[in-house]
Amino acid sequence: AQSVSQHNHHVILSEAASLELGCNYSYGGTVNLFWYVQYPGQHLQLLLKYFSGDPLVKGIKGFEAEFIKSKFSFNLRKPSVQWSDTAEYFCAVLPYQLIWGAGTKLIIKP
Amino acid sequence: DVKVTQSSRYLVKRTGEKVFLECVQDMDHENMFWYRQDPGLGLRLIYFSYDVKMKEKGDIPEGYSVSREKKERFSLILESASTNQTSMYLCASSPLIGLEAEAFFGQGTRLTVV
Numbered sequence: 001a002q003s004v005s006q007h008n009h010h011v012i013l014s015e016a017a018s019l020e021l022g023c024n025y026s027y028g029g030t031v032n033l034f035w036y037v038q039y040p041g042q043h044l045q046l047l048l049k050y051f052s053g054d055p056l057v058k059g060i061k062g063f064e065a066e067f068i069k070s071k072f073s074f075n076l077r078k079p080s081v082q083w084s085d086t087a088e089y090f091c092a093v094l095p096y097q098l099i100w101g102a103g104t105k106l107i108i109k110p
Numbered sequence: 111d112v113k114v115t116q117s118s119r120y121l122v123k124r125t126g127e128k129v130f131l132e133c134v135q136d137m138d139h140e141n142m143f144w145y146r147q148d149p150g151l152g153l154r155l156i157y158f159s160y161d162v163k164m165k166e167k168g169d170i171p172e173g174y175s176v177s178r179e180k181k182e183r184f185s186l187i188l189e190s191a192s193t194n195q196t197s198m199y200l201c202a203s204s205p206l207i208g209l210e211a212e213a214f215f216g217q218g219t220r221l222t223v224v
Contacts, residue, residue, distance in 0.1 A: 009150060034212070043114075044200065044215040090152060098143075098213060102152035 002027045004093050006101035013081055014109050021076040021104050023091030032094040033074040035065055039087045047089070050074065061085070083110045113137070116201050116216040123223050129188040131219050133201030140205065142184035143213065144168075144176060147198040159184055191223045 007022035025031065035047040048059025055067040065076045074091060086108045091101040117132035135142065141160050145153040145168075155168030157176040165176050173195060177185045184203075188195055198220050202213040 006152075036215075043217045044202075046212055049212060092153075097155070097158070100145075100153040102150055 002093070002095055002099050004091055004099050004101040006089075006091055006104050008104050009102065010105045010107070012107045012109065015083055016080050019076070019078040019081045019085075019106070021089055021091075021106070023074045023076065023101055025072050025074070025091075025093040025099070027072075027093065027095045027099075029095055033065075033067060034092040034094070034098075035059065035063070035074070035076050036090045036092060037087045038090070044090070047076070081106075081108050083108045114201055114203055114214050114216040116199075116219050118219050119217060121219060121221045123188075123191050123221065125192060125223055127188075127191045127223075129191050129221065129223075131186040131188075131199055131201075131221070133184045133186070133216055134182050135184075135201075135203040135214070136182065137203065137205070137214070138181065139203035139214075140181075141203060142178065143202040143204075144174075144184065144186045145200045145202065146170070147200055147218070153200065156186065191221075193223050195221065196223045197221060 003026050005024045033050040036044045037047045038044045048057050050057045050067045058064045063078050067074050088103050088105050090103045092098045114135045123129050143158040144156045147153050154170050156174050157168050159165045159178040162181050175187045198218050200218050201216040204213045
């Protein structure tokens, strides 16, 4: 069965640290890839998405993600995090319907 | 701006009650989804609908049913609520399944069954 694995359930960083959240999926065919973010008390919203083309995708608020097909990975990165990035981040993969990772709670210490 | 509206932010119901969760979207999307979100489990799909009166079971449909009588409205029904259905319920809509099917989410309904 298809699955999405997010490596860390909780990540704690200090402001200005660099961030990388891992996401791996198990599906051999063509996929669309998403990162969603849920800020405290708010609804889930799209951070960035990959459908085709350049495997390095830039999203909102300085986030980017790189699709590495050979590794079945779509890791999320940000060079310097801010306290306002504290949120839960979800990776999702679309072979034919959305399959979600378990989420990573990111806490940024001011 | 796409808007997905869930009727309640918080609900407290008793075991055995019939519970209705309502969701309305205003962008004429064909697809609508109900998920439950639990810590450490991410989002799990309960049911989805790809057209009026059409529905498909997701990963965890047991104990739930759905209704889609109008394109803009998708209801989740707990026929007899149980404590293990205490959770955050998220409704989403998207324009199509397949390419570029970005999902838009409502604020969520936190249901507590006592």
